[in-house]
Amino acid sequence: MPVTNLLGVGPKIAAALEELKVTSVADLVSHYPSRHEDLSNVKKIADLRVGERVTVVGRVVGVKKVGRPVRGRTPGFSVQIYDGTGYIPATIWGRGWLLNQIVPDYSWVVVSGEAQRKYELQISAKNIELIDDPATIGDNAHAGRFVPVYPVNKGINARRMRTLIHRALDEAGRILDPLPAEILARHGLPNLHDAIHGIHFPTDKERLKAATRRLVFHELFLIQTGLAARKARLEKTESGRSHRGDGRLLNPFLKGLPFGLTGAQERVIGEVLEGMRPEKPMRRLLQGDVGSGKTVVAVAALLSAVESGGQGAIMAPTEVLAEQHFISISAALKDLPINVVLLTGSQGAAERRVALEAVKSGEAHVVVGTHALIQRAVEFEDLSLVVVDEQHRFGVGQRTTFKEKGVTPDTLVMTATPIPRTLSLTLYGDLEVSLLDELPPGRKPVETSMVEVAERAGAYEAVRAELEEGRQAYVICPLVEESEALEDVRAAEELHEELTEEVFPERTVGLLHGRMKATEKREVMRAFREREVEILVATVVVEVGVDVPNASAIVIEGAERFGLSQLHQLRGRVCRGLHPPKCFLVSDPKTEDSLKRLQALCEHQDGFKLSEVDLRIRGEGTLFGSRQSGMPDLKIAKLLRDIEILVEARRAAFELVAADPTLKEPQHRPLRREVRDLLGKDVEWLFRE
Ligand code: ADP
Ligand code: MG
Numbered sequence: 001m002p003v004t005n006l007l008g009v010g011p012k013i014a015a016a017l018e019e020l021k022v023t024s025v026a027d028l029v030s031h032y033p034s035r036h037e038d039l040s041n042v043k044k045i046a047d048l049r050v051g052e053r054v055t056v057v058g059r060v061v062g063v064k065k066v067g068r069p070v071r072g073r074t075p076g077f078s079v080q081i082y083d084g085t086g087y088i089p090a091t092i093w094g095r096g097w098l099l100n101q102i103v104p105d106y107s108w109v110v111v112s113g114e115a116q117r118k119y120e121l122q123i124s125a126k127n128i129e130l131i132d133d134p135a136t137i138g139d140n141a142h143a144g145r146f147v148p149v150y151p152v153n154k155g156i157n158a159r160r161m162r163t164l165i166h167r168a169l170d171e172a173g174r175i176l177d178p179l180p181a182e183i184l185a186r187h188g189l190p191n192l193h194d195a196i197h198g199i200h201f202p203t204d205k206e207r208l209k210a211a212t213r214r215l216v217f218h219e220l221f222l223i224q225t226g227l228a229a230r231k232a233r234l235e236k237t238e239s240g241r242s243h244r245g246d247g248r249l250l251n252p253f254l255k256g257l258p259f260g261l262t263g264a265q266e267r268v269i270g271e272v273l274e275g276m277r278p279e280k281p282m283r284r285l286l287q288g289d290v291g292s293g294k295t296v297v298a299v300a301a302l303l304s305a306v307e308s309g310g311q312g313a314i315m316a317p318t319e320v321l322a323e324q325h326f327i328s329i330s331a332a333l334k335d336l337p338i339n340v341v342l343l344t345g346s347q348g349a350a351e352r353r354v355a356l357e358a359v360k361s362g363e364a365h366v367v368v369g370t371h372a373l374i375q376r377a378v379e380f381e382d383l384s385l386v387v388v389d390e391q392h393r394f395g396v397g398q399r400t401t402f403k404e405k406g407v408t409p410d411t412l413v414m415t416a417t418p419i420p421r422t423l424s425l426t427l428y429g430d431l432e433v434s435l436l437d438e439l440p441p442g443r444k445p446v447e448t449s450m451v452e453v454a455e456r457a458g459a460y461e462a463v464r465a466e467l468e469e470g471r472q473a474y475v476i477c478p479l480v481e482e483s484e485a486l487e488d489v490r491a492a493e494e495l496h497e498e499l500t501e502e503v504f505p506e507r508t509v510g511l512l513h514g515r516m517k518a519t520e521k522r523e524v525m526r527a528f529r530e531r532e533v534e535i536l537v538a539t540v541v542v543e544v545g546v547d548v549p550n551a552s553a554i555v556i557e558g559a560e561r562f563g564l565s566q567l568h569q570l571r572g573r574v575c576r577g578l579h580p581p582k583c584f585l586v587s588d589p590k591t592e593d594s595l596k597r598l599q600a601l602c603e604h605q606d607g608f609k610l611s612e613v614d615l616r617i618r619g620e621g622t623l624f625g626s627r628q629s630g631m632p633d634l635k636i637a638k639l640l641r642d643i644e645i646l647v648e649a650r651r652a653a654f655e656l657v658a659a660d661p662t663l664k665e666p667q668h669r670p671l672r673r674e675v676r677d678l679l680g681k682d683v684e685w686l687f688r689e
Contacts, residue, residue, distance in 0.1 A: 001025040006167055008160075016155025028168040029175070029196055031161075032215070032636050033148035036208065039112040039127065040145050042137075046085035048115045055112040055144050056090070056123065057134050058083035063102050066091060074099065079109060079128070090123035101130055108134050110143035141166035146202050165200055178670035179218065183652055189214040216637045216645050220426070223632065224646075224653035225663075225671065226679045227429035229686040231283075232661040234430075238408040240281030241384045245273065245307035249336050253303055256335065257296070264438035265293055269300045271434045272412060276304055276385070282410035285428045287419060288436025289607040290572025291443065294414045297436065298387045299329060301412055306338060306365045310384025310409075313367040317389065319344050319518055320525060324547060325389070326368040333366075343369035343378065346518030388413045416572070417565045420612050423639060425646055444580040446571050448602045451586045456555075459584035460503050463553045467507060467534055471552040471579060475499065475537045476570055477513075478558025488539055489515045495557065496537040504535060512538040540566070552579040559585035560594040564614040567601055593617050615640055632678050662687045 003024055004014050014023075022028050043054045058081035067075035076093040079102065090111040101107070113125035129143040137144045141162045150161045177184070177192040184191060190198065190210050195218070198211030254261070261269070268286065275282040288294045302312035314329070316322040326342040333340060341355045341364040358364035362381030369378075371388070386409050413431065424433050451459045463473045477492045496511040510524045510533035527533040529548055536551075540562075554574045559567060567585070574581040585602075589595040600613040639646065656668070663672035664687075672687055 001171070003028055003164075003168075006164060006171065008164060008167070013156055013160070013164075016153055019153055019155065020151070025168045025172060028165055029172055029200070030635060031150060031165065032199055033150050035149050036146040036202070037127075037149055039143060039147050040204075042144055044085040045081070045083050045088045048088070048121060050115055050117050050121070052115050053113070054115055054123070055110060056081060056083060056088065057108070057110050057131075057137055057144065058088075060102055060104055060107045060109055061087070062104055063099065065099070067093075079111075081109065081111065088121060088123060090125045090128065092125040092128050095128060098128065098130065108132070110137060110140065112143065141201070146204075146208065148200050169197060169200060176670065178674040179221065180656070180667055180671065183221075183656070187217065187648060187652065189217055192218070212636070213645065216642050217649050219635060219637045220642070220646050220649040221653050222671075222675050222678050223426060224429060224650045225657060226675050226686070227426075228654045228657035229661065229663070229675070231430040232657050233686050234283075234408075235280050236661065238281050240279055240408050240410060241308070241310060242279045243273070243276035243304050243308040243310070243384065243410070245304035247307070249303040249307050249338065250300055252336060253299065253332065256332070259440065261296065262293065262438045262440055264288075264436045265296055268297050268434045268436050271432075272297060272301050273304050275432060276301065276410050281408040282412070283431045284410075284412050285424065285431040285433045286412055286414045286436065287424065287433065288414070288416065289439065290416045290569055291575045292416075292436040292439055294389075294416070294436060295325070295328065298389070298412065298414060299332060301385055301387060301410075302329075302366050303333075303336075303338075305385035305410070308384065310382050311359070311362065311365055311367065311380050312385040312387065313369070313380070313383060314387040314389060315369060315371045317371060319346060319370055320512075320521055321389070322368055322370050323522060324525070328547070329366065329368060338365045339363055340366045340368060343367060344518065345370065383409045385410045385412065387411075416569065416607070417611070420608060420615060420640070423615075425650055426639065429650065439575075443575055445605045446575050446581045446583045448571065448583040448585065450559075450598050450602060451584050453586060453588050456557075456584075456586045459555050459586060462582060462584070463535070463555060464504070466553045466579075466582070467504075469552075469579070470550075472528065472531065472533075472548065472550050473535050473553040473555070474551060474570075474573055475535060476554065476556045477537065477539050479540060479561040489513050492537060492539050499535060499537060507534045508532060509535045509537060512536060514539055540570075548573070551581075553582045553584075555584045555586060557586050559587040559598060560589040560591075564597045564600065564610055564617070565607075567597070568607055568610050571601070612640065 001024060003009050003017055003022060006025065006028075009017070017023070017028070020031065022031050039055050041052070041054050043052070043056060045056060045058065048054060048056075060079045061082050062080035063077060065074045065077050069075070074096040076091060077096065077099055078089050078091040080087060080089050090113065092113075102109070108131045110129045110131055111123055111125045112127040113123045116122060116124050127143065129140060131137060131140055131143070141147070142159065148162060148165070150158055150165070152158050152161050175193040175196055179192070189195075192214070195211040195214035198207045199215055202208035202211060272284060272286070275284055286294060286297060298314055302314065305312040314325060316325055322344055323342065326340065330340045339358065341358050343352070343355050343359070347355065355364070356378065359367055360379045360381060367378075384407070388411065419428070466473055475495065477488070477495055492511060492513045496509060500509045510528055512521060512524050516524075524533065524536070528536050531550065551574050554571060556562070556567065556570055562570070571583045574583065585598050587594075587598055589598055596617050597614070600610060604610050604613070637646070657663070660668055663669065663675075676687070
């Protein structure tokens with residue numbers, strides 16, 4: 001039913017509601033309060049005590065204005081109330097318009113506020129409501145109860161919103177519950193009707209709590225059901241490829257590594273290979289903090305694919321990173337009978353043709369490239385594993401789907417942006433998750449400090465000391481808006497010039513920015529890797545994955561403009577060597593939030609911890625951010641707070657879908673409709689039988 005069917009919703013109110021994304025009565029009843037005001041402590045006047053927050057119901061026996069009128073308006077008024085046990089005056093500021101409606105010796109009011117003693121006992125009222133009949137106080141939306149407070153906007157005030165929702169609940173009648181009764185019983189949840197009434201107009205705290213829990217569960221359960229259905233569907237319809245490597249490539253590769261695997265790497269490699277074994281396509285998310293050694297895991301998986309006679313591809317978000325992967329993977333595999341080819345946009349046409357031909361003929365075993373490149377119509381002879389590096393740079397909805405000759409390759413998605421556990425259960429809820437939760441031994445925490453702009457010389461002195469020890473450093477240019485990309489380049493060039501000519505005239509300073517030609521970028525990176533360049537001035541192009549272990553200091557200019565996870569990534573560039581690394585955040589934090597971010601960075605090294613802090617600072621509103629994530633906004637669940645309910649809802653949803661994958665049983669149909677409404681048209685296919 002459109003919200004305009006409700007009494008009291010004209011075009012203006014309808015427009016204001018629409019701004020709050022409320023267009024139907026159903027939307028209105030799921031416009032949840034942000035908090036409640038407890039006005040439920042109803043007392044008789046004779047029982048009042050000083051200092052108590054109370055609500056009194058009584059008949060008005062006298063009215064007077066208080067304060068000096070301002071521009072013809074009465075600032076406040078006072079009513080004398082009688083309730084059969086005594087008399088008390090109550091004063092309220094504002095609400096002058098009520099004066100005309102109050103008729104002494106006739107009107108009934110409900111007054112809430114604090115009982116105070118000033119000459120005599122009186123109520124300093126926060127709220128005053130006129131009611132028709134004291135017997136009906138239980139029906140009043142605004143008084144004598146837990147009164148809901150709603151998010152509103154300019155076009156609609158809190159009181160109007162409350163009135164409308166109260167009315168909508170009346171109109172809605174009995175609200176049917178799409179969740180199976182058996183799940184409610186098992187999880188001790190109230191039914192939807194009670195929960196919706198309970199969240200708006202709870203009779204007590206306990207009921208409010210139960211209602212909230214139910215609605216959080218509800219919201220998360222619907223999402224998880226969608227994810228479970230998606231997973232079940234894919235598993236049923238797709239045939240993948242069973243990888244049963246014999247170790248002929250993997251073993252020599254592991255043996256040839258200049259280091260032993262960490263326990264976590266060993267475990268995760270095991271999980272990945274195990275996941276690649278069955279015929280159903282693997283879809284796995286590998287989370288590992290910056291520097292935890294994800295590349296080794298990726299190579300192990302690629303080798304296993306090749307051992308089973310297939311091809312593997314690894315996709316990186318930038319050309320710089322793709323080339324770095326190409327160089328390090330080729331080097332690590334140089335003694336093995338394996339062909340690694342590179343595909344980038346900057347290759348010459350001839351070179352590219354040769355590479356594409358090798359991919360198509362199967363001569364190329366492992367293909368390294370940028371996401372864009374590999375996704376775009378590259379023909380493989382037999383692609384059986386795709387590794388997506390640094391997935392967080394891309395919309396989560398933008399998952400790669402390859403279809404090669406009817407066989408779906410396994411996918412391993414790697415991300416260094418630590419996603420708190422809660423998030424990975426939702427956004428990536430249909431993926432298996434492997435966790436690389438251990439850094440290679442000997443990693444030193446990055447000593448991180450905030451440096452005021454005026455004191456940046458001090459940071460450069462510290463960098464000089466590092467260089468004198470034979471180590472290298474990054475200097476990161478401030479972030480500039482996308483639209484000002486050219487300015488970005490100019491700023492980078494200026495900084496480069498300043499460092500070359502004034503600060504470090506005795507050193508070689510390189511420059512890397514997004515507008516450079518690929519060959520130039522390649523040359524600078526090579527020079528930096530081989531220590532010809534000692535200081536690399538760069539824009540954020542080095543953010544992801546660049547790995548030069550000898551670099552031990554990083555200066556980030558304009559640090560307050562970067563996001564927390566971006567800063568953590570940048571800092572990660574210098575945690576790879578054996579020297580205690582340093583990070584300088586040159587900044588002029590203007591907002592409380594940016595200060596908090598920088599402080600968090602100085603305090604914590606652990607990316608998971610940082611991403612939780614980040615979520616807290618940003619709030620969860622922006623969580624699913626881009627619409628392309630394919631996830632609905634959360635109305636009531638808070639992922640950090642509600643992790644336990646999430647885990648419960650997830651288990652329940654996956655169990656239900658395992659028993660009835662397309663939700664075709666009659667008792668599951670309402671649920672199916674609900675999931676479809678929530679997740680939109682593109683989940684339609686999940687439920688086709
Ligand atoms: P990330 O997870 O950030 O992609 P990388 O795979 O780039 O990390 O690895 C970071 C650095 O750590 C590389 O120089 C790599 O050679 C090194 N490394 C990886 N695993 C180990 C290990 N088990 N012991 C020591 N160094 C390791
Ligand atoms: Mg990496």
